[in-house]
Amino acid sequence: MVQAKTWVLVKYFDGFPKNSDFELKVEELPEPKDGEVLLETVFLSVDPYMRPFSKFRMKEGDVMIGGQVAKVIQSKNPAFPVGSHVVGRHGWRTHTVCDGSQLEPVLADWPQDLPLSLALGAIGMPGLTALYGIEEVLGLKKGETLLVNAASGAVGSVVGQIAKIKGCKVVGSAGSEAKVAFLKELGFDEVFNYKTVGSLEDALRKASPEGYDCFFENVGGYFSSVAIEQMKEFGRIAVCGSISVYNDSTPQTGPYPQFNMNMKQLKMEGFMQSRWEYKHQESLKRLMAWVREGKIKYRETVTKGFENMPAAFMGMLRGENIGKAVIAV
Numbered sequence: 284m285v286q287a288k289t290w291v292l293v294k295y296f297d298g299f300p301k302n303s304d305f306e307l308k309v310e311e312l313p314e315p316k317d318g319e320v321l322l323e324t325v326f327l328s329v330d331p332y333m334r335p336f337s338k339f340r341m342k343e344g345d346v347m348i349g350g351q352v353a354k355v356i357q358s359k360n361p362a363f364p365v366g367s368h369v370v371g372r373h374g375w376r377t378h379t380v381c382d383g384s385q386l387e388p389v390l391a392d393w394p395q396d397l398p399l400s401l402a403l404g405a406i407g408m409p410g411l412t413a414l415y416g417i418e419e420v421l422g423l424k425k426g427e428t429l430l431v432n433a434a435s436g437a438v439g440s441v442v443g444q445i446a447k448i449k450g451c452k453v454v455g456s457a458g459s460e461a462k463v464a465f466l467k468e469l470g471f472d473e474v475f476n477y478k479t480v481g482s483l484e485d486a487l488r489k490a491s492p493e494g495y496d497c498f499f500e501n502v503g504g505y506f507s508s509v510a511i512e513q514m515k516e517f518g519r520i521a522v523c524g525s526i527s528v529y530n531d532s533t534p535q536t537g538p539y540p541q542f543n544m545n546m547k548q549l550k551m552e553g554f555m556q557s558r559w560e561y562k563h564q565e566s567l568k569r570l571m572a573w574v575r576e577g578k579i580k581y582r583e584t585v586t587k588g589f590e591n592m593p594a595a596f597m598g599m600l601r602g603e604n605i606g607k608a609v610i611a612v
């Protein structure tokens with residue numbers, strides 16, 4: 284009989300998450316039946332979406348939602364042989380018994396020298412988000428100027444690098460000097476620390492005096508209001524996320540974007556990467572090729588130990604990660 288450790292959401296978050304919102308529990312798992320597998324989690328992901336989704340996709344007492352890379356350790360499903368690795372969405376747990384319906388095998392021919400945790404990052408959901416935001420939503424063209432915020436994170440760091448592959452000027456903002464240095468290493472053209480610039484407005488204007496064709500929006504709130512004023516006419520905005528409001532108990536209020544959107548004739552579209560699920564496999568292969576060619580570089584902030592998942596999650600929400608935040612179980 285295998286025991287699974289799980290992290291449960293005891294109580295809906297109220298404001299910024301705290302340790303007492305989570306509880307570590309142990310579950311006895313049944314033997315896998317025909318068609319099922321037993322998985323042992325190798326890497327777990329902590330992502331910003333878990334904060335807002337906890338409210339409308341979960342009940343109090345549920346295991347925290349989330350994705351993992353896991354190894355098949357028992358199999359009664361020939362599609363998932365023992366020893367193979369899969370990406371699943373079973374939440375914060377060390378072991379899982381499931382049928383194969385929600386599992387994706389890790390890309391075939393995964394190179395020995397690439398960590399499997401990238402299947403949760405640059406060659407996984409965040410990488411796909413960057414790619415779809417740029418190609419499907421923004422339709423970014425060579426020679427254009429793109430702005431991305433939360434630029435040193437899992438999504439933002441890939442956004443900037445894909446925009447460079449496409450021959451664009453890239454401006455990124457991030458919340459520490461170490462993050463700024465990382466973005467320069469990645470080849471971003473202009474980078475600034477939004478926490479220390481005296482004026483966000485001046486920093487954006489200095490980075491691109493002629494304004495922005497495209498804005499890949501990860502943050503929302505005040506940053507968004509200031510950036511929208513500096514879009515070029517007919518600029519496009521892909522709303523990927525709004526992490527600056529996820530922990531608010533009371534909604535932030537204006538300034539509101541309609542005036543600038545109207546005067547500059549802007550286009551703003553929100554999106555979820557799952558809209559293009561039908562092309563994930565082909566897209567993951569493109570991301571893998573860019574990583575292998577060195578055109579997409581990656582950084583990970585790895586927390587060791589399943590016990591430290593809540594700390595890693597809260598740390599990511601506080602901005603402690605550079606690149607993708609993952610947990611090595």
Ligand SMILES: NC(=O)c1ccc[n+]([C@@H]2O[C@H](COP(=O)([O-])OP(=O)(O)OC[C@H]3O[C@@H](n4cnc5c(N)ncnc54)[C@H](OP(=O)(O)O)[C@@H]3O)[C@@H](O)[C@H]2O)c1
Nearest residue numbers: 331412436437438457458501524525526527554555556602
């Ligand atoms: N639409 C989709 O399908 C989809 C998929 C994945 C992710 N997303 C969204 O994409 C965004 C980035 O996600 P990610 O996985 O790449 O996370 P991430 O950037 O790796 O980590 C979160 C980062 O957000 C920044 N941040 C936190 N609080 C902030 C605040 N109040 N103001 C400004 N920045 C803040 C921090 O960096 P700094 O130190 O730079 O502040 C932190 O490191 C999130 O909004 C997320 O919800 C959307």
